[in-house]
Amino acid sequence: MLVFAASDKGGTGRSVTSCNVAYRLALRGEAVAYLDFDFGSPTAGAVLDIPKAERGVDGSGLHSYFTRHTDAVELDAALHSDSDALRDLGRYPSHGRLTLLPGDRDGGEFPISADMPARCAQLFLKLDREFDVCVVDLSAGRSYATDLVLETTARPELANASWRWLVFHRWSAQHIVAAHGLVFGDKGLLATGLRRGHDRTRLDAAMRFVRTAVVDLGVDRGAVERAPQAAWLRSYDQRLRESADRLRMGRSRLAGVIPYDPILQWSERVIDDADVSRLKIANQATVQAFEDLATRLSDQRFWEGL
Amino acid sequence: MSAPTHSRAAAATGAGTAATAVVLGEVRTCLLQNRDPLATPATVALMRLTPGAPVSHVERPVRRVVSADQICGIDCGLRLARRGRSRAVGTVLSHAITTSGRVLQGSAQVTLTAVGAAERQAWRHYLRRPGTAEIMGWPHPADVADGFLDAAVPARGLDLDLASISDRVIEAVQADPMLDHSTPLRARTSVVRWAAILDPGHDDAAVMHLTKSVAPGLHFLRFQGRPADLAMLDRFCEEFARHEWLLNTMQEAVLDRAERDLARDLLREHLDKLGFALNQLVPLWMPPTHLSPQMKTFWTALEDQTRYSRIFERHTTRVRDLRDQFGLRSRRN
Numbered sequence: 347m348l349v350f351a352a353s354d355k356g357g358t359g360r361s362v363t364s365c366n367v368a369y370r371l372a373l374r375g376e377a378v379a380y381l382d383f384d385f386g387s388p389t390a391g392a393v394l395d396i397p398k399a400e401r402g403v404d405g406s407g408l409h410s411y412f413t414r415h416t417d418a419v420e421l422d423a424a425l426h427s428d429s430d431a432l433r434d435l436g437r438y439p440s441h442g443r444l445t446l447l448p449g450d451r452d453g454g455e456f457p458i459s460a461d462m463p464a465r466c467a468q469l470f471l472k473l474d475r476e477f478d479v480c481v482v483d484l485s486a487g488r489s490y491a492t493d494l495v496l497e498t499t500a501r502p503e504l505a506n507a508s509w510r511w512l513v514f515h516r517w518s519a520q521h522i523v524a525a526h527g528l529v530f531g532d533k534g535l536l537a538t539g540l541r542r543g544h545d546r547t548r549l550d551a552a553m554r555f556v557r558t559a560v561v562d563l564g565v566d567r568g569a570v571e572r573a574p575q576a577a578w579l580r581s582y583d584q585r586l587r588e589s590a591d592r593l594r595m596g597r598s599r600l601a602g603v604i605p606y607d608p609i610l611q612w613s614e615r616v617i618d619d620a621d622v623s624r625l626k627i628a629n630q631a632t633v634q635a636f637e638d639l640a641t642r643l644s645d646q647r648f649w650e651g652l
Numbered sequence: 653m654s655a656p657t658h659s660r661a662a663a664a665t666g667a668g669t670a671a672t673a674v675v676l677g678e679v680r681t682c683l684l685q686n687r688d689p690l691a692t693p694a695t696v697a698l699m700r701l702t703p704g705a706p707v708s709h710v711e712r713p714v715r716r717v718v719s720a721d722q723i724c725g726i727d728c729g730l731r732l733a734r735r736g737r738s739r740a741v742g743t744v745l746s747h748a749i750t751t752s753g754r755v756l757q758g759s760a761q762v763t764l765t766a767v768g769a770a771e772r773q774a775w776r777h778y779l780r781r782p783g784t785a786e787i788m789g790w791p792h793p794a795d796v797a798d799g800f801l802d803a804a805v806p807a808r809g810l811d812l813d814l815a816s817i818s819d820r821v822i823e824a825v826q827a828d829p830m831l832d833h834s835t836p837l838r839a840r841t842s843v844v845r846w847a848a849i850l851d852p853g854h855d856d857a858a859v860m861h862l863t864k865s866v867a868p869g870l871h872f873l874r875f876q877g878r879p880a881d882l883a884m885l886d887r888f889c890e891e892f893a894r895h896e897w898l899l900n901t902m903q904e905a906v907l908d909r910a911e912r913d914l915a916r917d918l919l920r921e922h923l924d925k926l927g928f929a930l931n932q933l934v935p936l937w938m939p940p941t942h943l944s945p946q947m948k949t950f951w952t953a954l955e956d957q958t959r960y961s962r963i964f965e966r967h968t969t970r971v972r973d974l975r976d977q978f979g980l981r982s983r984r985n
Contacts, residue, residue, distance in 0.1 A: 375912050377838060417816055422868075440912050468823055475685055475826075475835055503827065506834040 348470060348509035349481045349643060350495055352535070354524035356486040359558040360514040362614040363604055363636070365393040368481050369616045370640040372423075372435050372444040379420075379477040381447045383495070384485040385409050385456065388449025393614045395429035396421055399448035409450035411469065412462055412494075418469065421446045431618030445477070455485070458494050466498040474507055479643065488528070493538065500543040510649060511535065511553045512601055517560040517586060526593040529553050551649070554601035556639065561606045562631065601648075602639035607632040674796045675848040675882060677761035678814035679890050680822055681897035682841040683754065686831045689932060690753030692717075698828055699748055701821070714938045719748040722821065723782050726762070727772065729811045732791050733798030740764055740812060742778045742785025748821045751894060754932055758821035759890055760814045763850075763882070766790050797847035801872045815843070836928055839905040840869045844893040848875035848885050858885065860950050862892075862957060871896060881946070888950050891940040898936055899960055902929060902967045910974050923982060926975040934968050937961070 353360040361384070368378045382390040388407065391399030399421055402409070411418040423429075423444040424436035435441050473480045484491050499509050513535075515525035529535050539549045563570060563579055570576045590596055609617065609628045617636070621628040642648050684690065690698065692709070695717045699707045705720030723743050730738040746760035766787045778786070787796070800812070822841075826833075858877030865872060873892065875885050906929040910922050939961065941948040955961055 375909065377840075417819070439908055464827075468827055471685060471826060471833055472823065474838075475682060476838060476840055478838055502829065503833050506832055 347479050347643070348474070348499070348507060349479060350484060350509065350511045351481060351514065352484045352492060352511060352528065353486050353514040354528035355515070355521060358486070358514040358516055358521070359604065359610065359614075360486070361389050361483055362393055362610055363514060363556060363558060363602075363639070364481050364483050364512075365390060365614075366616055366636040367640050367643070368444055368479070369432065369435075369618075370636050371479055371643070372442045374442065374640070375440055376442040376478040377476065378442060378444045379447060379473050379480045380444065381473075381480060381482045382408060382449040383482050383491040385449055385453045385491055386485055386489075388451075388453060389614070390446060390483055391448050394423055394427055394432060394444070394446055394616060396423065396426045396446060396448070397428060398426060399446060402449040402451040402453055404451055407448045407450035407453065409453035409456070412465060413456055415465075418447050421448060429616055431616050431620070434618075442478070447473075455490050458490055458497070462494055463497045463501060466494055467501050467503045470498065470507065471503060488533065488538075492535070493542075496535065496539045496544070497542045500539070509552060510643070512556050513553065514556045514558055517557045517583075519586065519589065522586060522590055522593065522595065525555060526595060530594065553599065554642075554649075555595050555599050556602045556604065557600070558604045559606045559611070560603050601642050602635060604635045604639075605629065605631045671853075672766075672793050672849065672851045673879060674764045674793045675761060675850060675885070676764065676797070676800045676812070676814060677759065677846045677848075677886065677889060678818045679757055679759045679844045679846075679893040680815075680818045680841055681755060681757045681844075681893045682822060683835070683837060683839055683901075684750060684756045684831065685826050685833050685835055687834045687836055690750070692753070694830065695750050695753045698825060698830055699750060701748060701824060713942065714936060715752050717750050717753075719821075721745045721747050721782070723779075724760075724817055725775065725778070726785060726812065728813070730764075730787065730791075730796060731799040731802065731811050732795040733802065734795050735791065738791045738796070739788045740785040741772050741788070743782050744785070744814065744817055745783035746817050746821050748825050749890060750825075752932075752936055755894060755897070755936060756822060756825055757890060757893060758818035758825075759886070759893075760818040760821070761886060762812070762814070764796060793849045793851075797849055797874065800847050801845060801874065814845075836932075837901070837905055837925060839897075839901040842869040842871075842893065842897040842900055844871045844873060844889055844896065846873040846875070846885075846889045848877060848882070850877055850879045850882060852879055854878050857949065858946065860888075860953060862954060869900060884944060884946055887940065887943065888947055891947075891951075892954065895937065895939065895960060895964075898933055899964050899967070902933060902964065902971070906933075907967055907970055907974075910971075910978075923975065923978050926971050926978065929971050930968070930975065934971075937964055 351360050351364040368380050372378045380390055382388045388402035403419060406416055406419040408418050410416045423432040423446060427433055435444055482495060513525050513529055515521040527534060536549060540546055607629050617628045617633055622630050622633050696707050696709060699717045699719040701719045701722060708718045710716045723745060725743050727741045730740045732738055744760055744762040749757040763784045764787050765784060768790055769786055769788055854877055858875055858881045861874040863872045873889055906925055910926060913922060939951050941951050
């Protein structure tokens with residue numbers, strides 16, 4: 347299964363959430379590949395704490411795979427990461443694996459040449475032969491990478507592949523409108539996909555949203571000190587919900603809600619159970635949200651029922 | 653590089669006669685990306701990588717269809733184990749193999765001979781002997797073989813990269829529109845990297861040595877023998893690679909996952925996978941002992957070291973057990 351992670355704006359927590367979901371899937375025994383398609387600023391290496399790919403690798407990343415026809419290097423997180431959580435992946439037979447296909451250090455966006463969709467299809471098929479889930483982390487906004495995967499998934503080779511889209515946005519009025527534009531806008535994913543030969547129903551049914559950094563009024567009591575503040579937040583939250591419903595971004599399209607967690611505001615990293623239970627530096631609710639999103643990804647009924 | 657450097661190197665190593673050849677090879681094995689196994693005519697058509705070139709085809713004991721050799725020109729660096737680097741110019745042969753229309757292998761090999769040439773010749777010189785490359789200088793054969801098998805650094809960049817060449821054969825086949833590109837079972841591609849030192853003066857029977865890399869799914873085979881052994885060694889590596897892949901896939905992709913999810917509610921999916929393993933993978937286990945006495949000796953030595961057939965048998969029994977358990981449960985539900 348291919349999962350495309352997109353967002354209209356930067357700073358939505360797209361990469362950090364995707365990495366954490368990939369980690370949760372690997373913990374459950376899935377073989378997961380993480381593809382850093384954020385060619386301009388590859389960050390997945392940093393989130394997964396892989397020093398040799400911190401800002402991409404030299405000359406053997408995905409950027410070179412497309413522009414210079416080299417092989418794309420695969421880094422097994424259990425072997426290359428400095429994070430204890432990721433190094434532990436592989437310690438028990440019940441674990442799967444998490445493999446990073448990093449970007450290039452001096453990458454940058456590039457226009458799509460005629461042979462790239464075929465090359466991209468070849469890459470997706472190859473990974474689909476070996477991995478249960480491939481997470482493709484796209485750069486923020488409309489980009490060449492987005493066009494490339496839309497064109498690639500419309501190709502006949504990938505007719506039997508299953509793919510899904512996760513669109514990340516923060517829980518704010520502006521971000522909701524922006525994410526709506528990215529999917530449903532005139533130059534949005536659906537419109538572009540149709541031009542590239544996608545089936546409207548199939549593409550439409552593959553679109554889901556993930557709300558990030560959401561302040562949970564029931565949990566974050568410390569953050570809300572005064573009664574008027576709480577009342578305002580509650581009513582505004584309600585307004586945001588109504589606006590999301592109106593924009594076809596309501597419950598049926600909602601793949602996950604990631605709560606606000608200070609640790610992720612300061613450090614984009616993979617959170618493991620020790621961070622919650624032993625070190626107590628991350629919230630249980632955050633890990634639970636990642637876990638729920640991982641479950642949703644493989645829940646066939648959720649993706650069928652629109 | 654200048655000529656005096658070469659004569660110094662030759663004097664220093666005191667070896668590397670032109671007659672001793674080093675053969676380097678790599679075999680990659682994966683599942684053909686199609687829902688059902690292909691029938692013979694379709695497999696033969698799939699293996700016709702070069703229009704008009706003959707496809708070799710053997711029906712028993714397992715159906716094996718091999719494409720014609722592809723020729724790929726190289727002019728690349730050669731990593732030496734102990735003494736720096738060298739350069740090789742010539743051609744690499746590669747071909748694709750399908751077994752029972754289900755398993756796909758890409759195999760690449762090159763025979764390296766030291767001729768002491770300091771400069772590259774015209775291409776027609778190299779095309780006269782396809783599959784052969786000339787090493788510049790006189791490196792010691794063991795250094796060439798060990799340099800290639802050095803697990804720490806995979807061949808990349810400007811060095812001889814048989815990984816890419818064997819991979820390209822696989823990608824060329826997998827991209828064929830004849831395939832429906834659905835994946836019945838997700839399994840790791842396994843890699844066997846091998847090197848043989850072939851010396852006409854080698855008196856005894858060929859010698860084999862197997863090592864496993866720390867990297868998952870990567871094995872090394874090292875041989876010593878006579879030039880006449882080459883075809884047998886090449887075939888042995890391909891057979892070993894297929895059996896290694898079968899065993900590993902049976903364990904990693906079928907058994908481990910089924911055991912893991914025994915308690916979970918994923919019966920349907922696992923019944924499919926276990927059935928796939930029993931019906932489509934188990935029949936592929938066919939050690940190549942029938943091919944030649946030497947092949948039989950090698951395989952027996954390998955079995956003594958690895959107990960592959962015993963393990964595979966045990967895996968098969970376990971898969972059958974699990975299928976029965978899953979089957980019972982699903983009927984009860």
